[in-house]
Amino acid sequence: MISLKGKNFLVTGASSGIGAATGAQLLAHGANVFGVTRRPNALHPDISPIEANLTSREEISAIFKNLGKIDGLINCAGTAYLSRIVDGNPADWEEMWRVNVLALTLCCQYSLKHFPQGGGRIVNVSSMSGHRVPPSGGFYAPTKFAVRAITDSLRSELKAIQSPIQVACVSPGFVDTPLLENYFRGREEALSKTRENMNMLKPEDVAHSILTILTAPAHVEIGDILMRSSDQIA
Numbered sequence: 001m002i003s004l005k006g007k008n009f010l011v012t013g014a015s016s017g018i019g020a021a022t023g024a025q026l027l028a029h030g031a032n033v034f035g036v037t038r039r040p041n042a043l044h045p046d047i048s049p050i051e052a053n054l055t056s057r058e059e060i061s062a063i064f065k066n067l068g069k070i071d072g073l074i075n076c077a078g079t080a081y082l083s084r085i086v087d088g089n090p091a092d093w094e095e096m097w098r099v100n101v102l103a104l105t106l107c108c109q110y111s112l113k114h115f116p117q118g119g120g121r122i123v124n125v126s127s128m129s130g131h132r133v134p135p136s137g138g139f140y141a142p143t144k145f146a147v148r149a150i151t152d153s154l155r156s157e158l159k160a161i162q163s164p165i166q167v168a169c170v171s172p173g174f175v176d177t178p179l180l181e182n183y184f185r186g187r188e189e190a191l192s193k194t195r196e197n198m199n200m201l202k203p204e205d206v207a208h209s210i211l212t213i214l215t216a217p218a219h220v221e222i223g224d225i226l227m228r229s230s231d232q233i234a
């Protein structure tokens, strides 16, 4: 197992849900955490804040200006609207594309220069909606398919240049976080029913899988962890 003690991690979306739980577990392992958010006050007090709106390429680039060496990047930031292809609002599609796909990809690219020679690990949060399109997948599911494809492309490219940096994704089903309130906006009853019928994953469950990837022995490269509540059917 690789020790995380004293290592540096950049976590996007560190203010809430899966990113916040990941930041807390990294801190508990003695790591230093730099957290990207639009709301620095929402971060755990021991996380070093980096304020950025991930819809802006300039602000994404600025994240890396004063960043030193990092041993890992965890791309947790994401946004979800139930926005159908037939009649969804293109502004929602654009925001999801910018945050879930473009920002994640730019953070991957910009982070590469910050890894030490011995490498490190990148973990991208995809979704079960990046593996099969649920009926309500709309434009969100395509962004999560893209996360998986970007992760695989980056892995191949890194191997082609003999880079020791590893890249993986985590693909959870329903996780009980504020993101669901956004996704179910206007369908609050459906969210209540889902919560009643399912003991959803907790952000900590996903964070645990992320730490499994980060601490796996150096010769072990995890590609993706698919996980869902034992109550979730597909």
Ligand SMILES: NC(=O)c1ccc[n+]([C@@H]2O[C@H](COP(=O)([O-])OP(=O)(O)OC[C@H]3O[C@@H](n4cnc5c(N)ncnc54)[C@H](OP(=O)(O)O)[C@@H]3O)[C@@H](O)[C@H]2O)c1
Pocket (backbone or CB within 6 Å): 012, 013, 014, 015, 016, 017, 018, 019, 036, 037, 038, 039, 042, 052, 053, 054, 055, 076, 077, 078, 079, 080, 099, 100, 125, 126, 127, 128, 171, 172, 173, 174, 175, 176, 177, 178, 179, 180, 203
């Ligand atoms: N919850 C689920 O059921 C579920 C299932 C599968 C996958 N996922 C994925 O898991 C990841 C984390 O989601 P979560 O459920 O933990 O959601 P969450 O609790 O709503 O957290 C979302 C995070 O993304 C950040 N973010 C969103 N838009 C941003 C922007 N424009 N600029 C900077 N930061 C931004 C938020 O930071 P600020 O608002 O502080 O800026 C927040 O920290 C997402 O990629 C999501 O797609 C979630």
